[in-house]
Amino acid sequence: MSVPTAQSLLSLASAVSGSVWARGDDGLADEVACFNTAVVHDPDVVVAAENAGDVALAVGYATAQGLPVRVQATGHGAFEPITHGVLVSTRRLDSVVVDPVAREARIGAGARWGSVILAAAEHGLAPITGSSPSVGAVGYTLGGGLGPLARTFGFTADYATEFTVVTADGGLVRASADEHPDLFAALRGGKGGLGIVVEMRLRLVELASFYGGGLFYDADAIEPALRAWAEWVRTVPDTVNSSVALLRIPDIEEAPPPLRGRTVLHLRYAFVGSPEDGELLLAPMRDAAPVFLDLVREMPAADVGLVHSDPDTPGPGWDRGLMLTGLDQEFVTALLEVLGPETEAPFIAAEVRHLGGATARRPAGLDSVGGREAAFTLVLIGIPVPELFAEVLPRAADAVVARIAPWRATTTNVNFAGHITSAQEFASAWPADAFERLAVTRTAYDPGRVFSYGPA
Numbered sequence: 001m002s003v004p005t006a007q008s009l010l011s012l013a014s015a016v017s018g019s020v021w022a023r024g025d026d027g028l029a030d031e032v033a034c035f036n037t038a039v040v041h042d043p044d045v046v047v048a049a050e051n052a053g054d055v056a057l058a059v060g061y062a063t064a065q066g067l068p069v070r071v072q073a074t075g076h077g078a079f080e081p082i083t084h085g086v087l088v089s090t091r092r093l094d095s096v097v098v099d100p101v102a103r104e105a106r107i108g109a110g111a112r113w114g115s116v117i118l119a120a121a122e123h124g125l126a127p128i129t130g131s132s133p134s135v136g137a138v139g140y141t142l143g144g145g146l147g148p149l150a151r152t153f154g155f156t157a158d159y160a161t162e163f164t165v166v167t168a169d170g171g172l173v174r175a176s177a178d179e180h181p182d183l184f185a186a187l188r189g190g191k192g193g194l195g196i197v198v199e200m201r202l203r204l205v206e207l208a209s210f211y212g213g214g215l216f217y218d219a220d221a222i223e224p225a226l227r228a229w230a231e232w233v234r235t236v237p238d239t240v241n242s243s244v245a246l247l248r249i250p251d252i253e254e255a256p257p258p259l260r261g262r263t264v265l266h267l268r269y270a271f272v273g274s275p276e277d278g279e280l281l282l283a284p285m286r287d288a289a290p291v292f293l294d295l296v297r298e299m300p301a302a303d304v305g306l307v308h309s310d311p312d313t314p315g316p317g318w319d320r321g322l323m324l325t326g327l328d329q330e331f332v333t334a335l336l337e338v339l340g341p342e343t344e345a346p347f348i349a350a351e352v353r354h355l356g357g358a359t360a361r362r363p364a365g366l367d368s369v370g371g372r373e374a375a376f377t378l379v380l381i382g383i384p385v386p387e388l389f390a391e392v393l394p395r396a397a398d399a400v401v402a403r404i405a406p407w408r409a410t411t412t413n414v415n416f417a418g419h420i421t422s423a424q425e426f427a428s429a430w431p432a433d434a435f436e437r438l439a440v441t442r443t444a445y446d447p448g449r450v451f452s453y454g455p456a
């Protein structure tokens, strides 16, 4: 294992516009701090890039030193510590430029969805985002990107029109339908091992508002509400987006007062159309069981983060996700048996998102998005106690997965898989043909596996 010399680090630091830290330097830990605070990176070298040239210099340095390269924007996707090699931090590449005529945004590698949403909203436009505005737009889109409006608009990767990438040889490559189409197809959902994206171009949609938010059902209304949801989702058009989350809200000050200490079902709803139609379509769920908190209303498109209201402060995180081929009343019975309010399940949230509609439709050209054939996602989020992460939570999640096995899809999506530890799980994050194509493209653009990705 090679160790960078002081001399080599000095020449790297003098060449880049941004900052360079070596292991042990003050400031390194802050630069690479993750949203998931249970993960603390300690690589040999961190390069805080300020431009594409810095990224290229970092990659050139790593290859010359025989070190692997990793990349981080926000640390929302951090599952295990990086303890070796060069970590390129893209936080400062956070520019967002909207072209209202072309209805497109140029998004830097470090930009979070929140800033893209605000920049687009100034022109009555919206990006197709994920549930949380604090997630990085590029890292998210590289995995496909399945958000609160996905049934209506599809995966976010379907809206990417170009990626500017630093590849393993340090070169800057534009990947689009016309240039390097193999790399473009791989970056639309293939996630890692291809290069460092410094900028992406994304089509925006014309959307000023939608009708949505959350309905909360108390513990004794969870079963009727969940059973009603399982029927209701069969009836709704593609303009209706919804998910349910069984939440065990801890009795702590940070929790919102009406929910503190309660076990509830949170129905998330987003209807793209008139508030009147949205209200009509939601009526069966408002009537299905007593709702103790109703936060559904017409809202600006820029408030899309309120649909899920994900926590946006860093903390220790553990999750496991998979996809489902469908669900029915027997599934609800199974789910409640292992996760219901009467159980001692060690999960603060168990979320099921309704897919279909536009998520099942492929865009023009090749792509690598996993999970198009699935009907629902299921994500388990563990109690945020790091001592439980190694054994207790994986064992409890295994038990849940075993119970719902009849409904489990064979493939999933890399953004929803959680911590991938085996080659089998890695392969299942993409359809078989896309996985094979990805391997070929990774070898073509990174023959030396500089961008180490996936389980060893």
Ligand SMILES: Cc1cc2nc3c(=O)[nH]c(=O)nc-3n(C[C@H](O)[C@H](O)[C@H](O)COP(=O)(O)OP(=O)(O)OC[C@H]3O[C@@H](n4cnc5c(N)ncnc54)[C@H](O)[C@@H]3O)c2cc1C
Residues within 6 Å of the ligand: 035, 071, 072, 073, 074, 075, 076, 077, 078, 090, 109, 129, 130, 131, 132, 134, 135, 136, 137, 138, 139, 140, 141, 142, 143, 144, 145, 146, 147, 148, 191, 192, 195, 196, 197, 198, 310, 311, 415, 416
């Ligand atoms: C609270 C929360 C909500 C989420 N909601 C959704 C959701 O609704 N839908 C969904 O699909 N996913 C969701 N995710 C998953 C999220 O999309 C992934 O974890 C994504 O990888 C986060 O990207 P990031 O850049 O913010 O994270 P980071 O941890 O900084 O990056 C994660 C990975 O993305 C890749 N990456 C990042 N930047 C680059 C780059 N410039 N070039 C090449 N590779 C790069 C790397 O493989 C990196 O390891 C959510 C995650 C969290 C924690």
